Structures are given as C-alpha cells and as structure tokens.
Amino acid sequence: xxxxxxxxxxxxxxxxxxxxxxxxxxxxxxxxxxxxxxxxxxxxxxxxxxxxxxxxxxxxxxxxxxxxxxxxxxxxxxxxxxxxxxxxxxxxxxxxxxxxxxxxxxxxxxxxxxxxxxxxxxxxxxxxxxxxxxxxxxxxxxxxxxxxxxxxxxxxxxxxxxxxxxxxxxxxxxxxxxxxxxxxxxxxxxxxxxxxxxxxxxxxxxxxxxxxxxxxxxxxxxxxxxxxxxxxxxxxxxxxxxxxxxxxxxxxxxxxxxxxxxxxxxxxxxxxxxxxxxxxxxxxxxxxxxxxxxxxxxxxxxxxxxxxxxxxxxxxxxxxxxxxxxxxxxxxxxxxxxxxxxxxxxxxxxxxxxxxxxxxxxxxxxxxxxxxxxxxxxxxxxxxxxxxxxxxxxxxxxxxxxxxxxxxxxxxxxxxxxxxxxxxxxxxxxxxxxxx
Numbered sequence: 001x002x003x004x005x006x007x008x009x010x011x012x013x014x015x016x017x018x019x020x021x022x023x024x025x026x027x028x029x030x031x032x033x034x035x036x037x038x039x040x041x042x043x044x045x046x047x048x049x050x051x052x053x054x055x056x057x058x059x060x061x062x063x064x065x066x067x068x069x070x071x072x073x074x075x076x077x078x079x080x081x082x083x084x085x086x087x088x089x090x091x092x093x094x095x096x097x098x099x100x101x102x103x104x105x106x107x108x109x110x111x112x113x114x115x116x117x118x119x120x121x122x123x124x125x126x127x128x129x130x131x132x133x134x135x136x137x138x139x140x141x142x143x144x145x146x147x148x149x150x151x152x153x154x155x156x157x158x159x160x161x162x163x164x165x166x167x168x169x170x171x172x173x174x175x176x177x178x179x180x181x182x183x184x185x186x187x188x189x190x191x192x193x194x195x196x197x198x199x200x201x202x203x204x205x206x207x208x209x210x211x212x213x214x215x216x217x218x219x220x221x222x223x224x225x226x227x228x229x230x231x232x233x234x235x236x237x238x239x240x241x242x243x244x245x246x247x248x249x250x251x252x253x254x255x256x257x258x259x260x261x262x263x264x265x266x267x268x269x270x271x272x273x274x275x276x277x278x279x280x281x282x283x284x285x286x287x288x289x290x291x292x293x294x295x296x297x298x299x300x301x302x303x304x305x306x307x308x309x310x311x312x313x314x315x316x317x318x319x320x321x322x323x324x325x326x327x328x329x330x331x332x333x334x335x336x337x338x339x340x341x342x343x344x345x346x347x348x349x350x351x352x353x354x355x356x357x358x359x360x361x362x363x364x365x366x367x368x369x370x371x372x373x374x375x376x377x378x379x380x381x382x383x384x385x386x387x388x389x390x391x392x393x394x395x396x397x398x399x400x401x402x403x404x405x406x407x408x409x410x411x412x413x414x415x416x417x418x419x420x421x422x423x424x425x426x427x428x429x430x431x432x433x434x435x436x
Contacts, residue, residue, distance in 0.1 A: 015132025089314040128149065182238070186239070355367045
C-alpha cells in the first residue's frame with residue numbers, strides 16, 4: 001500500500017483536510033488516544049455538542065460525540081458510533097475514546113494495550129493515525145508499526161517536510177489542507193471590497209440583497225459582500241474565518257442564549273422580574289454586566305462559579321457564568337458546556353475589519369484598509385478574560401405587545417473592547433489593505 005492510495009481513499013470519502021499523528025505506545029483503547037495538551041484541537045475537529053460528564057480522578061470532564069468512520073486496509077468504510085472526545089480542563093488535554101465499539105472496519109488489532117515485551121520492541125516505531133476531516137464527519141485510518149507508510153511519514157516529519165499545525169502543544173501535522181490558502185483568498189476579497197469605496201447599508205434576505213436602514217448595518221453589509229445570509233449560525237463566515245466588522249471601539253464575540261435560569265423557563269417572567277418598561281406594552285433588559293460586579297440598574301450580579309482564577313481552570317463542570325439576584329436566585333446562566341460550545345465554533349480564526357459609517361441621508365459604509373487577523377484562540381485566555389472583566393455581558397432584550405401577544409427580541413451579547421483582543425489569541429497580525 002502507498003501513501004497516495006490512503007490520501008486518495010480519504011479524499012474519496014469527502015476529506016478536504018488530512019492530518020496525521022504518530023501514535024505512542026500509550027495511545028490505545030485502555031489509555032485512550034492523546035490528541036493534545038490544550039482544547040484548541042476541538043476547534044479543528046468537527047464534533048457534536050459538548051456536555052458535562054461529571055468529575056473523575058482527573059478532575060472535571062466534558063465530552064463531545066464524533067461522527068467518526070474507519071477505513072480498513074481494503075478501504076471499506078464504516079461508522080464507529082461510540083467515538084467521542086473527552087476534555088480534561090484540569091490539565092488541560094483532549095483524548096479520543098470509544099473508537100472501536102461496534103465498528104467492523106476499526107483497526108482493533110492495532111489499538112490494543114501493549115505487553116511489556118511489545119512496548120520495548122516498538123520503542124522506536126510508531127503507527128500513524130490519519131484523520132480526514134470532511135465537513136461534519138471524520139474518517140480515520142491507522143498504519144502498522146512496520147508499514148512503509150509509517151516510516152515515510154516519520155521521515156517527512158524528521159526532514160521537516162510536514163508542517164506541524166500551528167497550535168500550542170499540537171501533536172498533529174498537516175498532510176493535506178485544501179483550505180490552506182484561505183488567508184490569501186480572504187485578503188484578496190477584502191482588498192476588492194476596500195477598493196469599492198462606500199457601499200450602501202444592506203443585507204441579504206431570502207437570497208436577495210436588500211437595503212438595511214437601521215444604524216447598526218456594518219456587519220450585515222460586510223456579510224452581504226461575502227454573500228452571507230444572517231441566520232444566527234455559530235460557524236465561520238468565509239471558509240475557516242469568522243468576520244467581525246468594527247469601528248475601533250468594541251466587538252461582539254458571541255451571542256449565546258442562556259441555557260439555565262428563569263430566563264430559559266419564561267422570558268416574560270424574567271423581564272417582569274428583572275427588566276423595566278420604557279413605554280406601555282414594552283419590557284426591556286439591557287445594561288453592561290461584568291463578572292463579580294452588581295449591576296445597579298438590574299440589581300443582578302454576574303458570577304463565574306466552578307472556576308479557579310489562580311490556576312486558570314474549571315473546577316466544576318456544572319458551573320458557569322450566572323446572573324443572580326441578592327437572594328441567590330438564578331435569573332439566567334450559561335453553563336461551561338454552553339460557553340465551550342460557542343467558543344469552539346466562533347474563535348478559532350477571526351478577521352476584524354475596520355469600517356467607517358457615512359450618513360448623508362443614506363447610510364453607507366467603507367471597509368478597511370485596516371484589518372486584524374487573529375488566530376489560535378486559547379480557552380484559558382477566554383475564561384480568564386471573562387473572569388477578569390475584559391469580556392462582558394451586554395444584553396439588548398425586549399418584548400413588545402403586538403396584537404395582544406408578547407413578541408420577544410433576544411440579543412445576549414458578549415463583547416470586548418477592540419484594544420483587548422490580543423488577550424484572546426496566540427497570533428494577532430495588523431494589516432493594511434492599501435499596501436497589499
């Protein structure tokens with residue numbers, strides 16, 4: 001078998017990116033497969049929703065199911081229904097487990113715990129784990145210790161012909177990445193948009209570009225120029241990049257709905273209890289909330305529970321960010337699993353695009369020339385920024401009485417000042433489109 005045949009088989013299953021990891025002796029069914037010493041790997045691997053799995057000897061645990069498939073040596077492909085990621089925030093690290101159960105094509109003979117003699121015999125050898133990333137599923141393939149492909153991959157790593165993926169403590173190497181040119185394609189598109197000059201405020205609605213008359217149209221207008229329809233999805237906007245329009249002050253990082261508290265049980269009850277009325281037939285809830293501070297207007301405090309700020313780690317998987325009143329009642333909250341889920345999808349690679357608004361009777365926007373590319377979002381930095389008040393909760397929620405029924409408008413924003421984004425990312429590059 002040749003390496004080209006494995007690559008072709010993975011591509012035939014829809015893989016647009018193929019990453020490889022030399023497997024250590026400890027990478028087996030008993031000890032699980034180690035995928036890295038941070039959580040950034042979950043931004044690279046498509047997974048199901050993250051959920052709390054309690055506390056073990058290793059501390060708090062989160063899990064995420066995978067749509068995982070194994071190729072065998074004949075390139076037959078079958079699903080491994082028990083495959084999952086296990087996240088240990090205490091260390092932090094991510095491991096892969098449940099990958100052999102009920103899968104006829106799984107490499108069971110290659111993933112068993114070694115005996116003492118086998119461990120010594122394989123000390124200088126490695127199996128190679130291939131992961132083909134295809135939209136929302138992953139296709140795996142593993143080579144034997146004595147395979148020519150294993151030696152070929154190891155030689156390429158030693159000779160630095162394979163690039164280690166740019167993540168802190170990464171264990172993966174890029175073999176095929178058809179999106180690797182996404183940065184240059186993004187900058188080329190943004191340069192064209194910058195050269196367009198003033199663009200009327202607009203958005204895409206039902207597939208068509210339509211005028212947008214509200215004052216906050218910069219983000220919608222930028223998305224429309226990339227042919228993106230606003231739909232509230234928590235996915236990258238352009239290939240593997242998230243787009244954020246900013247005017248130099250603040251940016252909205254994410255808009256997750258609370259998943260616990262009175263808000264989730266009844267928005268009307270929440271607003272009657274903690275909101276206020278600007279006019280008859282309308283109830284509002286707004287005002288900036290920061291961790292460990294009581295908001296004087298809402299009389300609610302934002303508290304981060306189950307988190308140790310000194311160790312910068314989650315201590316209780318069922319904790320999170322909670323809005324509580326003076327009696328300790330939970331008004332609204334975001335569990336760590338909810339925050340992790342949005343962080344996973346929204347912050348891997350972000351492009352912040354500067355804009356200026358022109359209002360001469362008709363609202364227009366110019367984009368650029370300044371853009372900032374931010375890569376390598378760290379979960380530790382994200383949580384610490386929440387705890388340290390750099391990231392804050394800035395809601396804009398209301399209900400209006402329309403034809404005798406309350407009509408809700410939900411906007412649960414977490415924002416950060418633009419000058420503080422360097423706290424969130426491993427790599428931040430400021431570029432000028434005028435000189436590109």
